[in-house]
Amino acid sequence: MSSEHHVVVSWSGSAADSEPMIELLEQAGYAFTVKNEDATHLEIVVESESMRGLRDAVDELLVQLSSLED
Numbered sequence: 001m002s003s004e005h006h007v008v009v010s011w012s013g014s015a016a017d018s019e020p021m022i023e024l025l026e027q028a029g030y031a032f033t034v035k036n037e038d039a040t041h042l043e044i045v046v047e048s049e050s051m052r053g054l055r056d057a058v059d060e061l062l063v064q065l066s067s068l069e070d
Contacts, residue, residue, distance in 0.1 A: 006047040021042060
């Protein structure tokens with residue numbers, strides 16, 4: 001029986017700031033949800049069958065998101 005590990009990365013900010021992140025997430029194929037309330041809330045789900053794979057996947061997500069910084 002294989003196990004699956006997951007991490008949920010949450011982000012909140014303006015709708016304008018979320019647009020490039022949503023585009024990146026869609027292009028990269030990440031599972032995520034968007035909620036628009038007082039602010040825009042993103043929840044990004046990263047999954048892997050191993051802890052090492054999960055760590056690598058989260059690291060890759062953070063590298064991709066950091067590429068959007070000014």
